[in-house]
Amino acid sequence: MGQKTCARRLLMEIAEFRTGLHSWLDAHESELAPTFSPPGTLDEQIAQMQRVKSILYDADWMKYGWPERVAGLGGSPLLRTELGASLAARGLADPGLFSLIEVLAPTLIDFASPELAAEVVPRLLSGAELWCQGFSEPSTGSDLAGLTCRADPDGEASTASTWIINGQKVWTSxxxxxxxCVLLTRTGTTDSRHRGITAFFVDMDTPGITVAPIEMINGMHEFAEVFFDDVVVPAERMLGDLHGGWGVAMSILPYERSSCFWQRIAYLYRRLEMLVEVAPADDRAARVIGDAYAQLHSVRARSRATQHRLAEGATLGAETSIDKVLVATAEQTTYDAVRRLLPGVVEMDDTAIGQAWRTEYLYSGAATIYGGTAEVQRNIIARRLLDLGADE
Ligand SMILES: Cc1cc2nc3c(=O)[nH]c(=O)nc-3n(C[C@H](O)[C@H](O)[C@H](O)COP(=O)(O)OP(=O)(O)OC[C@H]3O[C@@H](n4cnc5c(N)ncnc54)[C@H](O)[C@@H]3O)c2cc1C
Structure with a gap:
C-alpha cells in the first residue's frame, strides 16, 4: 500500500474514532464531570482521573491504540492520543497526570515479560493502579546518566533471584x-555511565521504601523524595537487559514528546478560550491573546507532524527538543497572558476560578524544567541539529 493511502486510512481511522468518542462523551457528560470545582485538591484530581479511566475502560475507550497482548483493542496509538486530548479539552482529567500512562505503559509493554505486562498494564489503564517514574536524583536530573541509586544482585548477577536497592530519587511525580515505580538503578560502576544502568518495576509497598512528598510553589504535593533502604526486588521485575536501562529510559522519549504534548496543547487551547471569554475587548488584549494563540497553533502543527512520523515508524531523536521548547514556551506565554489581561486575578483572587488560574500560572514555570530543561534542549538543538559545536 502506498504511503499516501496509508496516511489517508490513518486519518479516516482517527476521524471515525473521534466522532464516536465525542458522541459517547456528550452522552455521558454528567457521569464523567468532576464533582468538585477545579482546580480542587490533588487528591480530588487523582480520584477524578481514576474514576474517568475506570468508566472509559469499562466502555472500551481506554483500550483503543493498545496492543491485544495487554487486553487492548489494537489500532493506531494515535487513537489513545486523541482520547487523552479530548479528556483534556473537556476538563475531565488533568493532562499532566493522565499522560503519565503514555510515559509508563509502553515501557512495560516493550521491556517487561509478556506475562507481567499482560497482568499490570490493564490495571494502569483501568484506573485500578497508579505508577510513577523514578529517574531523577538529587545530583542527577539533566545529567541522568550519572545516577547512583544502586541495585546489587543477591549472589551472582547472572543467576540472582533477587536484587537489593539502595539510594534516593527525587521529584518523583x-x-x-x-x-x-519504573525505577532506574546503577548496576555497573559509575564510570560506565550509560552502560551500567538497569531498570526495575518496583512495588511501592515493598519494605524499605519511604516516600516524602514535596510541596510545590502552587501548594500541591505533586512530587516526592523516595528513599530505598535494602529494598528487595525479584529478578523477574528487571525491565529489559541487565545494564540496558539507558535504552529503556530513552524509549520513553518518543511518547513523552508526542502524545503527552498533544494532550497538554489541547488543554492549553481550552484555557485560552476561557481567557478570551473574560478578557477585555481591546487592541492590547487582542495582541496578547493573538501571540499566545500563534504559539499554540505552531506547536500544535509541529506536534501533529511528530506524531504522524512516529506512527509511520520513524525514530524520533534530537529534533523533538524543538517540540519541547515550543510547548513549554507556548504554555508560559498562555499563562502570562492570563496574568497580564486579568490584573490581580492570579495574585489575589481567592474564588475557585482565581485559584485555578493561580495554580496553573505557578505550575507553568515548571514547563521549562520537567521532561528536559529548556537550556539543555537548546544545547541539543544548537549542537546536534544546527551543528554549532560538539557535545561536551
Ligand atoms: C513538575 C515536575 C515533575 C517532575 N516529575 C518527575 C518524575 O516523575 N520523575 C523523575 O524522575 N523526574 C521528575 N522531574 C525531574 C525533572 O526531570 C528534572 O527536574 C529535570 O530533568 C532537571 O533536572 P534537575 O532538577 O536535577 O536540574 P539540573 O539538571 O541540576 O539543572 C539545574 C539548572 O542547570 C541547567 N543545566 C544543567 N545542565 C546543563 C547543561 N549541560 N547546559 C546548560 N544548562 C544546564 C538546567 O537547565 C537548569 O536550569 C520532575 C520535575 C518537575 C519540575
Missing part, C-alpha cells in the same frame, strides 16, 4: 499515590 505522584510517588505517594503510586502502586508501582
Amino acid at each position: 505522584l510517588a505517594q499515590y503510586s502502586d508501582r
Whole structure:
C-alpha cells in the first residue's frame, strides 16, 4: 500500500474514532464531570482521573491504540492520543497526570515479560493502579546518566533471584499515590555511565521504601523524595537487559514528546478560550491573546507532524527538543497572558476560578524544567541539529 493511502486510512481511522468518542462523551457528560470545582485538591484530581479511566475502560475507550497482548483493542496509538486530548479539552482529567500512562505503559509493554505486562498494564489503564517514574536524583536530573541509586544482585548477577536497592530519587511525580515505580538503578560502576544502568518495576509497598512528598510553589504535593533502604526486588521485575536501562529510559522519549504534548496543547487551547471569554475587548488584549494563540497553533502543527512520523515508524531523536521548547514556551506565554489581561486575578483572587488560574500560572514555570530543561534542549538543538559545536 502506498504511503499516501496509508496516511489517508490513518486519518479516516482517527476521524471515525473521534466522532464516536465525542458522541459517547456528550452522552455521558454528567457521569464523567468532576464533582468538585477545579482546580480542587490533588487528591480530588487523582480520584477524578481514576474514576474517568475506570468508566472509559469499562466502555472500551481506554483500550483503543493498545496492543491485544495487554487486553487492548489494537489500532493506531494515535487513537489513545486523541482520547487523552479530548479528556483534556473537556476538563475531565488533568493532562499532566493522565499522560503519565503514555510515559509508563509502553515501557512495560516493550521491556517487561509478556506475562507481567499482560497482568499490570490493564490495571494502569483501568484506573485500578497508579505508577510513577523514578529517574531523577538529587545530583542527577539533566545529567541522568550519572545516577547512583544502586541495585546489587543477591549472589551472582547472572543467576540472582533477587536484587537489593539502595539510594534516593527525587521529584518523583505522584510517588505517594503510586502502586508501582519504573525505577532506574546503577548496576555497573559509575564510570560506565550509560552502560551500567538497569531498570526495575518496583512495588511501592515493598519494605524499605519511604516516600516524602514535596510541596510545590502552587501548594500541591505533586512530587516526592523516595528513599530505598535494602529494598528487595525479584529478578523477574528487571525491565529489559541487565545494564540496558539507558535504552529503556530513552524509549520513553518518543511518547513523552508526542502524545503527552498533544494532550497538554489541547488543554492549553481550552484555557485560552476561557481567557478570551473574560478578557477585555481591546487592541492590547487582542495582541496578547493573538501571540499566545500563534504559539499554540505552531506547536500544535509541529506536534501533529511528530506524531504522524512516529506512527509511520520513524525514530524520533534530537529534533523533538524543538517540540519541547515550543510547548513549554507556548504554555508560559498562555499563562502570562492570563496574568497580564486579568490584573490581580492570579495574585489575589481567592474564588475557585482565581485559584485555578493561580495554580496553573505557578505550575507553568515548571514547563521549562520537567521532561528536559529548556537550556539543555537548546544545547541539543544548537549542537546536534544546527551543528554549532560538539557535545561536551
Ligand atoms: C513538575 C515536575 C515533575 C517532575 N516529575 C518527575 C518524575 O516523575 N520523575 C523523575 O524522575 N523526574 C521528575 N522531574 C525531574 C525533572 O526531570 C528534572 O527536574 C529535570 O530533568 C532537571 O533536572 P534537575 O532538577 O536535577 O536540574 P539540573 O539538571 O541540576 O539543572 C539545574 C539548572 O542547570 C541547567 N543545566 C544543567 N545542565 C546543563 C547543561 N549541560 N547546559 C546548560 N544548562 C544546564 C538546567 O537547565 C537548569 O536550569 C520532575 C520535575 C518537575 C519540575
